[in-house]
Amino acid sequence: MSFLAVLMKNLFAGPSTVAFPFGPAETPEAYRGRVTFDATTCVGCRMCAHVCPSGAIRLEDRADGLHFGIWHNACANCGLCAHHCPTEAIRLSNDWHLAHPQSEKYALADHAVVRRVRCTSCGTEIGPSPDALVRRAFRDVAGRTRHLTRLCPDCRRAASLEGALP
Ligand code: SF4
Ligand code: SF4
Incomplete structure (x- = not known):
């Protein structure tokens, strides 16, 4: 094909690459960002921290709850944490905006607190049981299961002996 023919063909076909950074960037659905x-x-x-190969996740028990922290610079975006999380609380987004100046490398972290709840029977502090997990792990009998997952292990055992468990 002659040079002119190739030129004309490309002119009519339009650009074959993304106009980044002047146009919107597309990321695939399963991108691990x-x-x-x-x-x-x-x-x-704590399963996420247990399986993380690079130690990017840190969980720390403090008076106000369980402190979750992730340092994105250490994350290898392998997806193991999301794969093993029982409630899908941790996920990989398709956000690839992680470039940063060297001076901000320690600031590239996220932090959140998982609040403890109190047993609805005796008031003991226990870890939360989000509805998503309750639905997945238990047969939910007209909201009865939901009530039982708000009990501490001792009160749940007592309820079980009384035949209150479904
Ligand atoms: S995606 Fe990142 S935080 Fe999650 S397990 Fe892999 S390295 Fe650790
Ligand atoms: S529920 Fe998910 S995010 Fe929370 S500690 Fe367990 S694995 Fe990590």
Whole structure:
């Protein structure tokens, strides 16, 4: 094909690449980008920190709850944390905006607090049982199961012996 023919063909076909950074960038659906965390659905099982190969996740028990922290610079975006999280509280988004100046490398972190709740029977502090997990793990019998997951292990055992468990 002659040079002119190629030129004309390309002119009519239009651009074959994305006009980044002057146009919107597209990311594939399953892109493994910045890790996101939702403290309202976390049960504090620590599985994410256990499986993280790069130690990017840190969970710390403090007086006001379980403190979750992720340092994005250490994250390898492998997706193991999201794969093993029982409640999908931790996910990988398709956000690829992680470039930053060297001076901000320690600031590239997210932090959230998973609040403890109190046993509805005796008041003992326990980890939260988000509805998403209750629905997945238990047969929910007209909201009865939901009530039982708000009990501490001792009160749940007592309820079980009394035949209150479904
Ligand atoms: S995506 Fe992988 S490296 Fe990043 S926090 Fe999750 S388990 Fe760790
Ligand atoms: S984010 Fe998921 S895996 Fe990590 S502590 Fe919370 S519930 Fe467990």
